[in-house]
Amino acid sequence: xxxxxxxxxxxxxxxxxxxxxxxxxxxxxxxxxxxxxxxxxxxxxxxxxxxxxxxxxxxxxxxxxxxxxxxxxxxxxxxxxxxxxxxxxxxxxxxxxxxxxxxxxxxxxxxxxxxxxxxxxxxxxxxxxxxxxxxxxxxxxxxxxxxxxxxxxxxxxxxxxxxxxxxxxxxxxxxxxxxxxxxxxxxxxxxxxxxxxxxxxxxxxxxxxxxxxxxxxxxxxxxxxxxxxxxxxxxxxxxxxxxxxxxxxxxxxxxxxxxxxxxxxxxxxxxxxxxxxxxxxxxxxxxxxxxxxxxxxxxxxxxxxxxxxxxxxxxxxxxxxxxxxxxxxxxxxxxxxxxxxxxxxxxxxxxxxxxxxxxxxxxxxxxxxxxxxxxxxxxxxxxxxxxxxxxxxxxxxxxxxxxxxx
Numbered sequence: 001x002x003x004x005x006x007x008x009x010x011x012x013x014x015x016x017x018x019x020x021x022x023x024x025x026x027x028x029x030x031x032x033x034x035x036x037x038x039x040x041x042x043x044x045x046x047x048x049x050x051x052x053x054x055x056x057x058x059x060x061x062x063x064x065x066x067x068x069x070x071x072x073x074x075x076x077x078x079x080x081x082x083x084x085x086x087x088x089x090x091x092x093x094x095x096x097x098x099x100x101x102x103x104x105x106x107x108x109x110x111x112x113x114x115x116x117x118x119x120x121x122x123x124x125x126x127x128x129x130x131x132x133x134x135x136x137x138x139x140x141x142x143x144x145x146x147x148x149x150x151x152x153x154x155x156x157x158x159x160x161x162x163x164x165x166x167x168x169x170x171x172x173x174x175x176x177x178x179x180x181x182x183x184x185x186x187x188x189x190x191x192x193x194x195x196x197x198x199x200x201x202x203x204x205x206x207x208x209x210x211x212x213x214x215x216x217x218x219x220x221x222x223x224x225x226x227x228x229x230x231x232x233x234x235x236x237x238x239x240x241x242x243x244x245x246x247x248x249x250x251x252x253x254x255x256x257x258x259x260x261x262x263x264x265x266x267x268x269x270x271x272x273x274x275x276x277x278x279x280x281x282x283x284x285x286x287x288x289x290x291x292x293x294x295x296x297x298x299x300x301x302x303x304x305x306x307x308x309x310x311x312x313x314x315x316x317x318x319x320x321x322x323x324x325x326x327x328x329x330x331x332x333x334x335x336x337x338x339x340x341x342x343x344x345x346x347x348x349x350x351x352x353x354x355x356x357x358x359x360x361x362x363x364x365x366x367x368x369x370x371x372x373x374x375x376x377x378x379x380x381x382x383x384x385x386x387x388x389x390x391x392x393x394x395x396x397x398x399x400x401x402x403x404x405x406x
Contacts, residue, residue: 021194022136023144026129028188029089030148033125034156036100036118036181037065039163046167046174051108061115066237068119069126069354076127077343085128085135085343086195092128093192096121097185104179126350130332131343141333142280146273149326153272155184157265216344219401224394225331225345228289230353231388232324234360235296238381239264239317241361243303246374247314250306260311267315268322275326279334288327289392295320296385304378324388328353331395341401 040047040061048058080088095117103114129148137144159181167177216222240261247257275292279285295316302313328349336342364377371377 025192025195026132026144026148027151028191029125029129030151031155032096032185032188033122033152035159035184036096036122038156039159039178039181042160042164043167043174043177050174061111063358064112064115065119065122066354066358068116069123070351070358072120072123073127073347073351073354076124077340077347080128080131080343081340085132088124089128090189090192090196092121092124093185093189097182097189100179100182100185104175127346128343130329130346131339134333134336134342135339142276142330145276145326145329149272149329150269153269216348216401221335221394221399221401222345222348224391225328225335226349226352227391228331228388228395229328229349230356231384231391232321232328233353233357235317235324235381236321237357238360238364242364243314246303247310249374250310260314263311264314264318267318271319271322272326275323276330279327279330284396284398285327286393286396289396290389292320292323292327293385293389293392295323296388297382300378300382300385304375335400337400345401
């Protein structure tokens, strides 16, 4: 028979174990939020040649998940409110595994159907993670955001770097290379299973008042965060798409350009962890937002100039992307009133953000086609960085979203 002293100790041990399992689960989910997408890019030539499809159709394989992000992100919080965040996340992992398997089957229709499922599943994870962090680690949002973002970016880089070597092993091919990442999804799902035993907690009801609740989409602060999130996504996906071409104009070989792009992605990883920890420790994040915008401004203007410092300018853009992403994730939690509102804010910002991310590379490529050089597109990105700066100043002020009309 347990003594009265032993019972509180057992409860405390169970609580500590629950948070450790939740922490590990969030990290493993982070490993699945980019690798299934980044692993496709380097395999596009093999996929195109295998099916005999055009470059435009092959390129849509990478655009389709971004459109899925934009489509589902606003509805993800509603699904989580209905079924609970833990159950919804488990469902997203199952859908992700299903999508990875389907896109690895023979047939072009399976490729696009599976890719759509992958995009929808990752959209759910992207939206819900900030809410889970806000709900379960309210005093550790900075370090938790940094750790899952680092795990996401490390495995995203591994997805880019390992996909071709894996496809070259024996008879693995591009289908086997894409299917390998399903193993990480299964592992994440197994780690997440203990969270399904947790009783669902109802969202605290707001006290009734004589004022009506205002839609999040009518909040100026929410829109400043949304624009901040959207433009950093545009910078990342546009740069990843066109930086190799820009570098080759400056005299780099395709191999050298590839290494510079890799260097850019490596540069963002430490900043991805440091920025949310720093953001949590300061009263407001205006200075951090300004610093992030300056990284983009110097980087894009530097690419215009070219020269021996070009890899450094690419690294500065990478650091800006890592800083901008982490700050956006922190704004979801710091500017919201509870975990469910953080998920709603995440859904709104990521919906608009990934729509911009899908449009950005196409628009920048079109300006290059029209002008015949990269000067106009880079000046356009520099001007957009000024808009990013203004949005960051507004989003960085110390306040929370007001959901009641005056």
